[in-house]
Amino acid sequence: xxxxxxxxxxxxxxxxxxxxxxxxxxxxxxxxxxxxxxxxxxxxxxxxxxxxxxxxxxxxxxxxxxxxxxxxxxxxxxxxxxxxxxxxxxxxxxxxxxxxxxxxxxxxxxxxxxxxxxxxxxxxxxxxxxxxxxxxxxxxxxxxxxxxxxxxxxxxxxxxxxxxxxxxxxxxxxxxxxxxxxxxxxxxxxxxxxxxxxxxxxxxxxxxxxxxxxxxxxxxxxxxxxxxxxxxxxxxxxxxxxxxxxxxxxxxxxxxxxxxxxxxxxxxxxxxxxxxxxxxxxxxxxxxxxxxxxxxx
Ligand SMILES: Cc1cc2nc3c(=O)[nH]c(=O)nc-3n(C[C@H](O)[C@H](O)[C@H](O)COP(=O)(O)OP(=O)(O)OC[C@H]3O[C@@H](n4cnc5c(N)ncnc54)[C@H](O)[C@@H]3O)c2cc1C
Numbered sequence: 164x165x166x167x168x169x170x171x172x173x174x175x176x177x178x179x180x181x182x183x184x185x186x187x188x189x190x191x192x193x194x195x196x197x198x199x200x201x202x203x204x205x206x207x208x209x210x211x212x213x214x215x216x217x218x219x220x221x222x223x224x225x226x227x228x229x230x231x232x233x234x235x236x237x238x239x240x241x242x243x244x245x246x247x248x249x250x251x252x253x254x255x256x257x258x259x260x261x262x263x264x265x266x267x268x269x270x271x272x273x274x275x276x277x278x279x280x281x282x283x284x285x286x287x288x289x290x291x292x293x294x295x296x297x298x299x300x301x302x303x304x305x306x307x308x309x310x311x312x313x314x315x316x317x318x319x320x321x322x323x324x325x326x327x328x329x330x331x332x333x334x335x336x337x338x339x340x341x342x343x344x345x346x347x348x349x350x351x352x353x354x355x356x357x358x359x360x361x362x363x364x365x366x367x368x369x370x371x372x373x374x375x376x377x378x379x380x381x382x383x384x385x386x387x388x389x390x391x392x393x394x395x396x397x398x399x400x401x402x403x404x405x406x407x408x409x410x411x412x413x414x415x416x417x418x419x420x421x422x423x424x425x426x427x428x429x430x431x432x433x434x435x436x437x438x439x440x441x442x443x444x445x446x447x448x449x450x451x452x453x454x455x456x457x458x459x460x
Contacts, residue, residue, distance in 0.1 A: 186227045232249075372439040394423060
């Protein structure tokens with residue numbers, strides 16, 4: 164069912180952004196296929212939990228769709244986990260831990276949905292969700308269901324080679340039995356490290372920039388060296404605790420976040436001769452705004 168003029172700020176972790184002129188939540192594959200076909204190839208975007216999206220103050224001109232209902236499921240078996248695109252990543256990781264499955268701690272304390280996690284190949288520096296995928300199911304803009312393996316999707320760091328308008332409906336993930344005590348301890352350690360080093364108490368989108376890699380190091384280090392830690396614009400601030408987070412300290416506008424990003428990028432280029440690339444997805448911005456932060460979307 165489509166709705167008109169839906170405020171996206173309320174549907175994103177950032178609590179920032181204007182309206183979607185058309186928004187729909189779909190709870191079954193049949194409903195989703197019908198909705199996609201009704202768009203007749205006009206552009207649309209897929210919104211998960213909005214933990215990695217900055218929506219412009221003007222909102223987005225495209226239709227926006229979300230998954231709900233039958234897409235929110237998790238089933239754990241002896242050797243695998245089957246999860247729907249609307250299931251939460253925290254629920255997936257929590258079940259893996261509860262069942263003593265090894266190899267899932269890398270996703271501890273990562274907010275979002277399974278669909279968003281597949282699109283972003285969410286994870287840590289050294290592992291991504293696609294490392295655990297056996298297969299995923301997608302839906303094309305024509306409403307066809309297509310199953311993909313990792314070899315067909317070519318995942319890489321925060322990226323997967325699947326067309327942006329294909330919807331991830333869910334998938335089957337490897338989950339091998341581990342020693343429950345060890346699994347619990349490893350998860351607890353990872354969670355503690357993340358909660359201590361990142362910012363969870365204020366709205367954000369997580370890490371703003373992709374890590375530039377050697378010899379420059381992590382994105383937070385280059386932002387720090389460029390003197391931007393703690394910089395503020397309107398209601399947005401580069402977090403003191405983690406210089407790759409821009410937090411909403413109260414009524415931030417998307418333009419505040421964008422302006423901090425553009426200044427950071429310029430300063431990092433002046434200091435180190437590299438151009439940072441955004442990890443977050445930017446919706447509803449014009450080409451000039453996107454160019455100012457190096458977004459190729
Ligand atoms: C405090 C905090 C900490 C974070 N830490 C990490 C971290 O450690 N590692 C990490 O990788 N990320 C991290 N993130 C970012 C975020 O958690 C991940 O990117 C997550 O995968 C986003 O999922 P989502 O459902 O919120 O996606 P959204 O933000 O809603 O969307 C992100 C992208 O995925 C697409 N998408 C969403 N659902 C679907 C679908 N079903 N089918 C196709 N495309 C879809 C969207 O169109 C968009 O392009 C963090 C974020 C926060 C706020």
